[in-house]
Amino acid sequence: MRRVCVVGAGQGRYGVSKETGREMGARVAHEAINDSGLKPKDIQAIFVSNVLGMVENQGHLGPLIATSLGIPQVPSMSIEAACASGSVGFREAYINVASGMYDVALVVGTEKVSQLDVFRATSYFAMGSDYTYEGRNGVTFPGLYALIATAYLHKYGATQEQLAAIAVKNHRNGAKNPNAHFQKEITIDDVLKSRMVAWPLKLYDCCPFSDGASAVVLASEDMARNLGDERISVLGSGRAGMTASLHDREDLTRMNSARVAAEQAFRMAGIGRKDIDFAEVHDCFTIAEAIALEELGFVEAGKGAASAQDGLTEIGGEIPVNTSGGLKSKGHPVGATGVGQIVEAYEQLRGRSGPRQVKDAEIGLTHNVGATGGTAAVNIFGRR
Amino acid sequence: MRRVCVVGAGQGRYGVSKETGREMGARVAHEAINDSGLKPKDIQAIFVSNVLGMVENQGHLGPLIATSLGIPQVPSMSIEAACASGSVGFREAYINVASGMYDVALVVGTEKVSQLDVFRATSYFAMGSDYTYEGRNGVTFPGLYALIATAYLHKYGATQEQLAAIAVKNHRNGAKNPNAHFQKEITIDDVLKSRMVAWPLKLYDCCPFSDGASAVVLASEDMARNLGDERISVLGSGRAGMTASLHDREDLTRMNSARVAAEQAFRMAGIGRKDIDFAEVHDCFTIAEAIALEELGFVEAGKGAASAQDGLTEIGGEIPVNTSGGLKSKGHPVGATGVGQIVEAYEQLRGRSGPRQVKDAEIGLTHNVGATGGTAAVNIFGRR
Numbered sequence: 001m002r003r004v005c006v007v008g009a010g011q012g013r014y015g016v017s018k019e020t021g022r023e024m025g026a027r028v029a030h031e032a033i034n035d036s037g038l039k040p041k042d043i044q045a046i047f048v049s050n051v052l053g054m055v056e057n058q059g060h061l062g063p064l065i066a067t068s069l070g071i072p073q074v075p076s077m078s079i080e081a082a083c084a085s086g087s088v089g090f091r092e093a094y095i096n097v098a099s100g101m102y103d104v105a106l107v108v109g110t111e112k113v114s115q116l117d118v119f120r121a122t123s124y125f126a127m128g129s130d131y132t133y134e135g136r137n138g139v140t141f142p143g144l145y146a147l148i149a150t151a152y153l154h155k156y157g158a159t160q161e162q163l164a165a166i167a168v169k170n171h172r173n174g175a176k177n178p179n180a181h182f183q184k185e186i187t188i189d190d191v192l193k194s195r196m197v198a199w200p201l202k203l204y205d206c207c208p209f210s211d212g213a214s215a216v217v218l219a220s221e222d223m224a225r226n227l228g229d230e231r232i233s234v235l236g237s238g239r240a241g242m243t244a245s246l247h248d249r250e251d252l253t254r255m256n257s258a259r260v261a262a263e264q265a266f267r268m269a270g271i272g273r274k275d276i277d278f279a280e281v282h283d284c285f286t287i288a289e290a291i292a293l294e295e296l297g298f299v300e301a302g303k304g305a306a307s308a309q310d311g312l313t314e315i316g317g318e319i320p321v322n323t324s325g326g327l328k329s330k331g332h333p334v335g336a337t338g339v340g341q342i343v344e345a346y347e348q349l350r351g352r353s354g355p356r357q358v359k360d361a362e363i364g365l366t367h368n369v370g371a372t373g374g375t376a377a378v379n380i381f382g383r384r
Numbered sequence: 385m386r387r388v389c390v391v392g393a394g395q396g397r398y399g400v401s402k403e404t405g406r407e408m409g410a411r412v413a414h415e416a417i418n419d420s421g422l423k424p425k426d427i428q429a430i431f432v433s434n435v436l437g438m439v440e441n442q443g444h445l446g447p448l449i450a451t452s453l454g455i456p457q458v459p460s461m462s463i464e465a466a467c468a469s470g471s472v473g474f475r476e477a478y479i480n481v482a483s484g485m486y487d488v489a490l491v492v493g494t495e496k497v498s499q500l501d502v503f504r505a506t507s508y509f510a511m512g513s514d515y516t517y518e519g520r521n522g523v524t525f526p527g528l529y530a531l532i533a534t535a536y537l538h539k540y541g542a543t544q545e546q547l548a549a550i551a552v553k554n555h556r557n558g559a560k561n562p563n564a565h566f567q568k569e570i571t572i573d574d575v576l577k578s579r580m581v582a583w584p585l586k587l588y589d590c591c592p593f594s595d596g597a598s599a600v601v602l603a604s605e606d607m608a609r610n611l612g613d614e615r616i617s618v619l620g621s622g623r624a625g626m627t628a629s630l631h632d633r634e635d636l637t638r639m640n641s642a643r644v645a646a647e648q649a650f651r652m653a654g655i656g657r658k659d660i661d662f663a664e665v666h667d668c669f670t671i672a673e674a675i676a677l678e679e680l681g682f683v684e685a686g687k688g689a690a691s692a693q694d695g696l697t698e699i700g701g702e703i704p705v706n707t708s709g710g711l712k713s714k715g716h717p718v719g720a721t722g723v724g725q726i727v728e729a730y731e732q733l734r735g736r737s738g739p740r741q742v743k744d745a746e747i748g749l750t751h752n753v754g755a756t757g758g759t760a761a762v763n764i765f766g767r768r
Contacts, residue, residue: 001483001484001485020516022516046625051443053511054438054508054511056515057507057510057511057515057519057520058511058515058516059435059464059466059511059512060464060465060466060511060512060513060628060754060755060758060759062465062625062758062759063625063626063627063628063754063755063758063759064514064628064758066625067627067628067629067632072625072626072627072632073624073625073626073640073641073644074624074625075623075624075625075645075759076465076625076759077463077464077465077469077472077476077759078463078464078465079461079462079463079464080443080444080461080462080463080464081444081446081460081461081462082443082444085461088461092461092476095479095480095483095485096479098483098485099385099479099482099483099484099485100385100483101385101479101482101483123441126441127437127438127441127442127443127444128443128444129444130448131440131441131442132404132406132442135441136441239459240457240458240459241430241446241447241450241456241457241458241459241460242447242456242457243447243451243456244444244447244448244451245451248451248456256457257457260457261459370444370447371444371447374444374446374447374448375444375446375447375459375460375461
């Protein structure tokens, strides 16, 4: 398989939008194509990541976005793997270009959920769980991650203050991101005093429901070279699964799918953990970032919770994590989230991240999880 | 890219099922793996085609099916392109194996809709249309295809009797298929006297809402050789799009996406229309089969409607079409439909189709359409 580059990115502001999912998707797709220097007619395939289209009664978004771009003849599909849809869609586009099937592909993640109240939104999201055994019995995602958090705090003696520090760090980064859903700093006290959602997770341990869209354009390295220096390369890519339901797991504090996906990606890239300059990880809840850092191999098991408190994951720290603000502060528009992580990697590696820029960033990683780990995808990108 | 084979197939009976979508999917997946001579542990990636998971509140089916197979670590995703999801999912699996990313992949199409009443089912299906302009204004799929049929009858002077003959032929085939939703023959009169749905389409011009599941296992040719002679090869594959909404089209009787997808598949296979021994085509409504035959190049524009009346598409005719019974008689469990077409091609090419066997079948084609053509996928298979 040949080398593939990301040659353009489009990123709308996450939050509450008055646009439809199709409008947001088409807008960021236009932005990404313009950013790449290509024209819409150069796009050969479109991969849409969208999970909750039924909220707008709209499946089959691909032809609608293609038509908005003036290229209705281009084949499209929607890809779903719960909250990892964006990264899985990206990986399919990557394989399509790497294989030589297409030279240029567009990935568009888009999601519109703000018309739902919290009850309905949580219920819709619960379709990503093992609904028969979990969602249907009232265990929605805050509850599932609370079970994981409870097991983690018990096993490792970690504290709620440590988890809170993860949210505080991500809000500090998000406050510097003009596309973030929440652009304000918070304190440890804000987190600890926020409303209890499912013990030990409080409101500020949880990411928001966001509308939003993100897009990237991929091209073969040969094509990318002709477009100038504004490209990054896919160095590694991995994807794995695990039981969707918590009751089938031996240890609630482990997420094997992420570990395996990371191993695949690092092996393919031929690099080690020390080579990573920054990472966007899936922090749908603070506990998720703690475990992500462990499965990715950045810290030992049990050491993830303290990572933010210790300054390890700050911009300027040993391994800056969620410079964008992460799901917690940048927001979590399901299908768009994984694509948005790749947009952040693209901007960081091109040195365009302004006040949240990681100095001399050469290699970045993205980590995206579907549900409680039923799907995990890890991608590694290089500046050259 | 290397050559890829289909090495196993699983096909449940389409109709009304008491199983969930996940149970049906897992069952046919087991069947397909057993049929291939491989073990579940040999599967490296799972591609699920499922469109209406929200009916069961269950998205993210991949990890559930993987867990049922005892291989939770295997990566999975759901692929959607409305009613073409099955073929698009298959094509992604094909590209993944052809590229060398994986050696063995499983495609599972599954759908559960029978708990919906007709109003709700039609409304859910309408999410595949351009909902903002079509579904929301009351134009669901029977209405959209009725507009196409009206334009076709007007332009070519075709008759309702000709369209009825397509349904009669497909029921005749379906009556010989133990997995078909409807296993009874009907007459021209039955069709013409059936309840009007949307002029000129009557109830028996329309395919049913079906529950059902189908699965196939793909392997690289090298792996397939080790499994013995029970394999067929992917000779060609194409996929294209067009405007989802009818109001953007110059000619309602044309489906450009299918024509382009067919051209791609024939070019890749390096064969012509005369080389095809049988075809499974997307007959969600009788008019759809008429137009399909034209876009695939089997007959000239305007000649598709008369194809069944003329005996052209009978088993034993020049180009047997929908030997399985097609969507009309075998049934249309959305995400499973395209995979089921490939199962039929597999069985025909292996000479296992019993009373509906096409004699000396060497090369077969499948044609699957999403919505009114926003997506079209065409695959060509050979006995060797």
